[in-house]
Amino acid sequence: MIKVTLKDGSCKEMKKGTTVIEAAESISMGLARAAMAGEVNRKTVDLRYQLNEDCSLNILTFDDPEGRMAYWHTTSHILAQAVKRLYPNAKLAIGPAIETGFYYDFDIEKPFTPEQLEDIEKEMQKIIKEDLPIERFALSRDEALKFVNEAGETYKAELISELPEDAEISFYRQGEFTDLCAGPHLLSTGKVKAVKLINLAGAYWRGDEKNKMLQRIYGVSFPKKSMLDEHITKLEEAKKRDHNKLGRELGIFMTSEPIGQGLPLLMPKGAKIMQILQRFVEDEEEKRGYVRTMTPYMAKSDLYKISGHWQHYRDGMFVLGDEEKDSEVLALRPMTCPFQFMIYNSKLHSYRDLPVRMAETSTLFRNEASGEMHGLIRVRQFTISEGHIIATPEQLEDEFLGAVDLINYMLDTLGIRDDVTYRFSKWDPENKEKYIDNSEAWEDAQAKMKKILDQIGLPYEEAVGEAAFYGPKLDIQFKNVHGKEDTIITVQIDFSLAERFDMAYIDRNNEKKRPYIIHRTSIGCYERTLAMLIEKYAGAFPTWLSPVQVKVLPIIDKQNEYAENIANQLRSLGVRVEVDKRNEKIGYKIREAQLEKIPYMLVVGDKEMQNEQVAVRSRKEGDLGPMDFDKFAKMITEEIASRAK
RNA sequence: GCUGGUGUGGCGCAGCGGUAGCGCAAUUGAUUCGUAAUCAAUAGGCCAGGGGUUCAAAUCCCCUCACCAGCUCCA
Numbered sequence: 054m055i056k057v058t059l060k061d062g063s064c065k066e067m068k069k070g071t072t073v074i075e076a077a078e079s080i081s082m083g084l085a086r087a088a089m090a091g092e093v094n095r096k097t098v099d100l101r102y103q104l105n106e107d108c109s110l111n112i113l114t115f116d117d118p119e120g121r122m123a124y125w126h127t128t129s130h131i132l133a134q135a136v137k138r139l140y141p142n143a144k145l146a147i148g149p150a151i152e153t154g155f156y157y158d159f160d161i162e163k164p165f166t167p168e169q170l171e172d173i174e175k176e177m178q179k180i181i182k183e184d185l186p187i188e189r190f191a192l193s194r195d196e197a198l199k200f201v202n203e204a205g206e207t208y209k210a211e212l213i214s215e216l217p218e219d220a221e222i223s224f225y226r227q228g229e230f231t232d233l234c235a236g237p238h239l240l241s242t243g244k245v246k247a248v249k250l251i252n253l254a255g256a257y258w259r260g261d262e263k264n265k266m267l268q269r270i271y272g273v274s275f276p277k278k279s280m281l282d283e284h285i286t287k288l289e290e291a292k293k294r295d296h297n298k299l300g301r302e303l304g305i306f307m308t309s310e311p312i313g314q315g316l317p318l319l320m321p322k323g324a325k326i327m328q329i330l331q332r333f334v335e336d337e338e339e340k341r342g343y344v345r346t347m348t349p350y351m352a353k354s355d356l357y358k359i360s361g362h363w364q365h366y367r368d369g370m371f372v373l374g375d376e377e378k379d380s381e382v383l384a385l386r387p388m389t390c391p392f393q394f395m396i397y398n399s400k401l402h403s404y405r406d407l408p409v410r411m412a413e414t415s416t417l418f419r420n421e422a423s424g425e426m427h428g429l430i431r432v433r434q435f436t437i438s439e440g441h442i443i444a445t446p447e448q449l450e451d452e453f454l455g456a457v458d459l460i461n462y463m464l465d466t467l468g469i470r471d472d473v474t475y476r477f478s479k480w481d482p483e484n485k486e487k488y489i490d491n492s493e494a495w496e497d498a499q500a501k502m503k504k505i506l507d508q509i510g511l512p513y514e515e516a517v518g519e520a521a522f523y524g525p526k527l528d529i530q531f532k533n534v535h536g537k538e539d540t541i542i543t544v545q546i547d548f549s550l551a552e553r554f555d556m557a558y559i560d561r562n563n564e565k566k567r568p569y570i571i572h573r574t575s576i577g578c579y580e581r582t583l584a585m586l587i588e589k590y591a592g593a594f595p596t597w598l599s600p601v602q603v604k605v606l607p608i609i610d611k612q613n614e615y616a617e618n619i620a621n622q623l624r625s626l627g628v629r630v631e632v633d634k635r636n637e638k639i640g641y642k643i644r645e646a647q648l649e650k651i652p653y654m655l656v657v658g659d660k661e662m663q664n665e666q667v668a669v670r671s672r673k674e675g676d677l678g679p680m681d682f683d684k685f686a687k688m689i690t691e692e693i694a695s696r697a698k
Numbered sequence: 699g700c701u702g703g704u705g706u707g708g709c710g711c712a713g714c715g716g717u718a719g720c721g722c723a724a725u726u727g728a729u730u731c732g733u734a735a736u737c738a739a740u741a742g743g744c745c746a747g748g749g750g751u752u753c754a755a756a757u758c759c760c761c762u763c764a765c766c767a768g769c770u771c772c773a
Contacts, residue, residue: 254768257700262700365773425699425770611730640733654733
């Protein structure tokens with residue numbers, strides 16, 4: 054007998070060799086029905102796993118992330134089985150569970166059509182109905198290779214051949230279908246209930262664009278139909294917040310075919326929000342000791358050759374002129390660093406001058422690949438709250454902390470602190486040609502950064518291979534409505550460009566020293582941040598950010614003059630106001646203002662006119678009733694000044 | 699850049715070989731009205747652009763451009 058400690062802390066004696074599912078059955082049949090996988094001594098295991106010694110056991114259900122993963126992973130096998138039944142020539146690549154469901158990659162002569170997707174889904178339903186038991190078996194590496202080669206599964210063979218020679222390789226079989234897989238898996242195909250194939254996409258084998266493009270099918274599944282319906286509704290709701298749709302509907306931005314891809318036009322409302330953000334950032338930077346620069350939008354290739362951008366990012370730059378024919382070529386700037394470095398180098402610096410904090414509201418140009426553009430998130434021209442801190446090694450830590458503090462202040466004020474995650478982006482020592490080659494300096498800079506991050510106590514995730522070519526980064530990540538993560542803000546430690554630009558300061562002992570450089574943004578790229586704010590607030594911005602803060606709605610034209618008067622008084626207080634003088638009923642005017650997501654509507658009729666009042670209607674709370682105008686003016690100006698959320 | 703999908707009046711869509719339609723918005727007129735849509739009339743489109751097939755193309759084929767999702771990339 055062995056002792057098994059359960060989740061609630063209780064201890065249960067079981068026979069040696071009891072499987073996880075048997076253990077679950079001994080607890081309750083309900084739990085056994087819901088069981089998707091097990092967790093033994095904190096490691097996720099299959100339901101078929103045998104308990105051979107004293108251990109802790111937790112039964113994972115669909116409510117546990119790992120349980121859900123097992124459920125979705127099994128569904129991906131059902132997908133693969135259905136595809137093999139309908140298209141026996143399809144070759145299997147990989148089919149993992151992901152955060153939002155699962156996918157499977159196939160190599161098939163002709164890409165799938167959406168109609169075929171329906172057929173595949175139907176076949177999956179059949180497989181579920183057949184309730185095929187899922188069996189696990191293991192083979193030696195050689196046996197496994199023989200097995201998949203006989204089946205003609207060349208992608209699987211490639212995967213197996215890279216495993217160590219003594220590896221024991223597991224397979225899962227359901228009916229006529231067998232797949233190489235580490236598991237865990239459910240016990241039979243009938244455990245899967247509601248399935249939906251979501252979309253089709255191309256994906257390179259092993260994520261490398263040099264490899265063949267495979268056909269990827271994404272899907273999701275749930276133990277109950279109602280859960281699937283709920284999930285689909287949620288996806289649809291999220292799409293309604295899509296900045297790319299909402300931003301256009303609300304007249305924030307537009308695109309135009311003759312202007313070109315990745316070149317959005319900010320319309321009056323979008324430009325107003327941008328200006329508000331920009332003033333906010335610039336004022337705050339000034340308070341925190343930054344000086345401003347304004348540097349050229351282009352430079353000779355010579356500059357980028359010094360920085361290394363010409364070598365690393367030539368393809369991503371808009372080059373003006375022909376390198377073959379012209380004696381010199383210019384390029385639109387893809388970043389501001391070398392320009393600010395030139396300003397730094399314009400004089401000799403004492404250690405007493407440092408740190409130098411330079412900021413610029415900087416328009417940049419990057420020739421993103423044609424398939425990359427997305428609304429305001431990935432564009433070819435954008436404006437960034439760029440800046441560089443030149444510091445002595447002793448100052449590095451404090452300056453880094455200061456940069457993070459500024460960022461967190463921005464995130465708090467915008468009300469998005471809880472919507473972001475922090476990523477510590479490191480270099481990839483396996484891929485040296487992507488980076489400045491100095492292993493020692495990399496490890497040193499990363500160690501310094503890690504120390505600072507740990508000291509602040511930010512909950513960060515490490516990401517290998519995400520560093521800039523000149524140094525490690527702290528990236529602030531935001532997930533868009535489609536669940537895709539983008540970097541909005543970044544702080545980088547640069548140990549190498551000071552060398553390339555021969556930047557220096559004179560220390561206490563009258564010796565020339567290399568400074569450290571921190572590349573940082575306050576609010577990131579304005580366009581991207583705007584996109585994020587649209588999605589966060591579903592277009593209903595906090596009052597201080599709203600392009601139109603108040604709409605005055607006269608009930609009939611008799612009150613137009615009073616309405617204008619009210620509007621002008623508010624304008625003189627710095628409030629952004631419009632008056633709706635159209636000959637429409639009040640309900641209609643309210644409806645339109647509400648759809649435009651304007652924070653306050655002021656209804657004015659005879660009663661208000663007589664009493665110097667306004668009937669306030671809040672976008673959030675509806676009719677607030679009549680209020681003295683002065684009181685409303687005080688209320689809204691305070692709300693704006695405090696940047697209330 | 700790659701895979702797939704989409705492109706029809708300002709917006710949302712229908713039409714898928716036989717003279718371009720609906721809803722909303724817009725404009726004009728009437729209505730002077732108290733918290734999410736007043737009534738009526740009118741106007742608006744070389745069906746993304748170019749080429750081809752056909753007696754005939756929004757509709758079929760080819761190319762280009764743009765938009766969407768995914769992959770790859772992202773200083």
